[in-house]
Amino acid sequence: AQSVSQHNHHVILSEAASLELGCNYSYGGTVNLFWYVQYPGQHLQLLLKYFSGDPLVKGIKGFEAEFIKSKFSFNLRKPSVQWSDTAEYFCAVNAGILTGGGNKLTFGTGTQLKVEL
Amino acid sequence: NAGVMQNPRHLVRRRGQEARLRCSPMKGHSHVYWYRQLPEEGLKFMVYLQKENIIDESGMPKERFSAEFPKEGPSILRIQQVVRGDSAAYFCASSPKGQGITGELFFGEGSRLTVL
Numbered sequence: 001a002q003s004v005s006q007h008n009h010h011v012i013l014s015e016a017a018s019l020e021l022g023c024n025y026s027y028g029g030t031v032n033l034f035w036y037v038q039y040p041g042q043h044l045q046l047l048l049k050y051f052s053g054d055p056l057v058k059g060i061k062g063f064e065a066e067f068i069k070s071k072f073s074f075n076l077r078k079p080s081v082q083w084s085d086t087a088e089y090f091c092a093v094n095a096g097i098l099t100g101g102g103n104k105l106t107f108g109t110g111t112q113l114k115v116e117l
Numbered sequence: 118n119a120g121v122m123q124n125p126r127h128l129v130r131r132r133g134q135e136a137r138l139r140c141s142p143m144k145g146h147s148h149v150y151w152y153r154q155l156p157e158e159g160l161k162f163m164v165y166l167q168k169e170n171i172i173d174e175s176g177m178p179k180e181r182f183s184a185e186f187p188k189e190g191p192s193i194l195r196i197q198q199v200v201r202g203d204s205a206a207y208f209c210a211s212s213p214k215g216q217g218i219t220g221e222l223f224f225g226e227g228s229r230l231t232v233l
Binding site for chain 2: 004006009034036042043044045046049090103104105106107108109110
């Protein structure tokens with residue numbers, strides 16, 4: 001079974017600082033990778049996703065992530081964070097396409113990001 | 118275009134009571150997923166349903182928990198004889214049928230269950 005690790009549980013940054021959140025997964029086959037964001041009091045929203053092709057994926061709000069297959073990683077980055085980026089960020093993997101599990105996603109434990117003014 | 122609708126948003130139950138959580142998927146979506154989020158933990162998959170079928174319930178506790186997605190009406194997650202450890206946020210997500218499997222899930226705002 002696949003698993004997802006997010007090593008940073010709490011991150012505090014000042015506005016304009018650069019962000020990188022780590023995500024590693026364990027699954028040897030073909031996977032689809034996602035970053036979801038949950039703003040305070042809201043539902044999870046898709047930030048970006050990787051299926052195939054260019055390993056550098058650009059998402060909404062200036063976020064991007066790089067898929068490095070050899071490292072089983074899919075780290076999230078943003079060059080300059082804003083106060084409005086304060087939220088919880090979840091990395092997820094879907095190997096369900098191969099196992100018949102549909103769109104079943106396996107999530108990491110999440111990273112709580114707080115951006116201070 | 119309504120998103121995934123969950124109700125109730127907040128539910129308080131005493132130990133031993135039953136909890137019923139409802140989820141209406143996005144229009145046109147026929148696949149429903151339930152996840153549970155415990156404090157300081159990520160979202161844990163519970164069950165994946167299509168209309169009138171449970172496809173994958175590998176994440177469901179063996180006892181007290183059940184889920185259904187009838188032909189008509191919302192999907193329901195039912196927890197019988199709740200215990201304090203059931204206190205959590207329960208999220209429903211949906212995805213469309215066909216179009217290939219895009220892998221993206223659309224989430225509701227969650228139902229927060231508190232067991233006293």
